[in-house]
Amino acid sequence: MAAPVHRNPWRYLRDTDVLHAAAVTLLAVLLSGGLVWLGYLMHVWRIARYSPTAWPGRRVLLVFGRQLAGDEPDGDFRERLARALALVRAGRTRHVLLLGGHSGGDRSEAQAGHAWLLQQGLHGDVEVELEQESVDSLENLRHARGLLQGGDSAEVLPPVALLTSRYHLARCLLLARRLGFDGHPVAAEARLPYTPRYLALLAMEATYLMWIDLGVRWAQLVGHRRMAARIS
Template sequence: MGTPRVGLRRIGPDGLATFALSNLLILATGGLSWLLLWGYTLRWSRGLRCPGRGHCILVLGQQLVAGVPGPGYRLRLLRAVRLARRNPQARILVLGGQTSEQGPTEAAAGAEFLQQYGIARERIQTEDASLHTLENLRNARDLLVGQQDADEPLVLVTSRFHLARAVAIARGVGLQVCPCPAEPGAQVSAARLAREAWMLHWYHVGRGFARLIRHRGMLERIS
């Protein structure tokens, strides 16, 4: 069994407080606040086409299966391969730390997969200290400081069910991104969409609450 991606210690008391507040808001609105975000997440999962070019491709990792990328992660990596082949100047940043008890980090496994499909090692950069989407994208921003033209959006590759939350967080940490779904089709698991809407609700409630009370520490962690 893999280790949890996010433990209680890593969330911290502020995260737990906003988690509770988010769930209370869902209950107080009779689920309406969650339902609105579910519809928003559904539209994101169905309505996007992948950009043809991009000079920097961010690939969000996913927990490994027996030490190697599972089906969903492979789709993300294969999308990055196709994008990189269209633009030989593009580089790829693979994101993800060690979320399994044994084996490599998500980023290292992803980089090895890309090389097996003919992407040169010098085109690949890895970030292997993050355990969840917020850390993925915050660390990516810090790695790319000074490397990226501010007017050039990054191509953000992830699964369709994950796009809405990933883009919200990316923009929240100051990244200009062009979202790219990993899968060619628009069929998405209803259960996964429901969970993503719930996680996105938590993110927006936490961000809004931190701004409302002007809590610098909370804002620094989520932006």
């Protein structure tokens, strides 16, 4: 069995496509006097503020992991898992896909999340799958797509609910749509917190989202196929 891949954000600094997108994004921010970034920040805030905590109809529930604290889910991750458990108990879904590889501990985020759900009384008749090979949100969704298609890329994807923290929803929704999902955002928290920590997370997510979106748009504009295909 291959050794698990651990999250290492510094690996992106060795990626020429990522650096290319960063240069384009920085130039856009400078030329706009920061207005481009403010536009993305408002988009991230709107998604975070107005996303529901449930969804219409039956969907596969995708629960995004988060870096573990001492091999256990941290506060944000527990909120996501608690929302998932409440939705299962309310009969919203019978199929849960826990996303998250190894982030430094002995077990994956998906494994830790599953163990927490079982401790909280998750029923055994719920179909739970673990996606444990990813190290970021894009890989979460790409591997989830493979699991849902059963290895057949021609298989039609079922509609999914994307459950994560409010600050993280805009990025997950963008990536899911780029990968061909019919995705519905679902917030872990009952409402958007306005703490200094949360505002900083929203600002960080706006930066990530701008970096991804402008990088892809630029790649499509100039015909950089390899760069555009990074999110497909």
